[in-house]
Amino acid sequence: MGAVIRHVLLLLLSVLASGCVASIPPSGPADLSESWGKELPLPKEMAAALAKGEVAFLPGPGEAAIPVRIFGAAGTLSPVLMTHGLQSHSGWFVQSAALLAARGHPVYAFDRSGSGLSRAPRGDSKDFMAWAREIDAVAQEAMKRHGTGQVYLLGHCFGAIPAAVYASGHPDRIRALILTSPAIYTHTTLAWRQTVRILLWPAGSMDFAVPSPLETEWFSELDDYKRFIAADPLALREATGDFYWQIFRARRYLSANTEKLTMPVFVALAGADPISDSEKNSAWFESLPAARKALIRYENARHILEFSPDRDRFFADLDHWLASVEEP
Structure with a gap:
């Protein structure tokens, strides 16, 4: 009887949600590795920073190669790996990448599988640990290229989740963990119909598309950046039900492994x-066992710090903190 009731519920939810979900396309966007940004209304600071990097495709743990924007390949300081947010991709963070490269850090900002320039199924994930394996693949390549056993790992927004998951599993490989506007805890949630459907559907078969709950104006208060975000063809505006289920699983894993x-x-x-719940994230930060840690709050920023009036202050603080960690 229970199986019959569950089947009926699934059918009803499918009908209720049919007007707002569809199937995710099986592959990523057309190859824009060379042309991305040229036709977009990029703020001038972004355009200048974008020109300083180059795109490479590194072998990944799956079938699809990992698109990586590399800045400062000749840098002599410890490499920095950068992971992006849910809707964004590595191209959104070229300013911080160029800044760190100018300070001597080789920077590897990569697109998560199914995001940005990735040719993996768009907006999909069947295993949150695959995000950590992608980080490891880029980390191993960066450490090999620069003759080191450690990297800095910088996670923006949603990217803070896979970054922290990876760091908890490989603390010996992380020189320092940097999280900006982390989505460990958030204000945003999915609509109740979408949430219930995800909870009832069999994991691994939720290929239906769920629109992102994020609004363009939430990312920045600056008009130039809002115009760019709205026009970006690589922005991820929907993901599969499985992807959102993996976010839940990753947060649960992180909660059980924060002490690492x-x-x-x-x-x-x-x-x-x-988007991110700064109060809950502050409390989570206080619970971390790290002997050396720092938290800075930028009151004038809406979400993405390098898209905010506090950008230069954030860059100065990040530069100063990295320099202090880099010292012998």
Whole structure:
């Protein structure tokens, strides 16, 4: 009887949700590795930073190669790996990448599987640990190229989740963990119909598309950046039900493994963030066992710090903190 009731519920939910979900396309966008940004209304600071990097495709743990924007390949300081948010991709963070490269850090900002320039199924994930394996693949390549056994790992927004998951499993490989506007805890949620459907559907078969709950104006208060975000063809505006289920699983895993984050940690919060819950993230930061950690709040920022009036202050603070960690 229970199986019959569950089947009926699934059918009803499918009908209710049919007007707002569809199937995710099986492959990513057309190859824009060379042309991305040229036709977009990029703020001038972004355009200048974008020109300083180059795109490479590194072997990944799956069938699809990992698109990586590399800045400062000849740098002599410890490499920095960068993971992006749910809707964004590596191209959104070229300013911070160029800044760190100018300070001597080789930077590897890569697109998560199914995002940005990735040719994997768009917006899909069947195993949150695959995000950590992608980080490891890029980390191993960066460490090999630069003759080191450690990297800095910088996670933006949603990217803070796979970054922290990876760091908890490989603390010896992380020189320091940097999280900006982390989505460990958020204000945003899916619509109740979508949430119930995900909870009832069999894991691994939720290929239906769920629209992102994020609004363009939530990312930045600056008009130039809002125009760019709205026009970006690589922005991920929907993901599969499986993807959102994996977010839940990753957060649950992280909650059980937070005590392993013993490396230096820097957290930067946006004071007016409608996406990430800065108060809960502050409490999570306080619970970290790291002996060396710092948290800075930028009251004038809405979400993405390098898209905010506090950009230069954030860059100065990040540069200063990294320099202090880099010292012998």
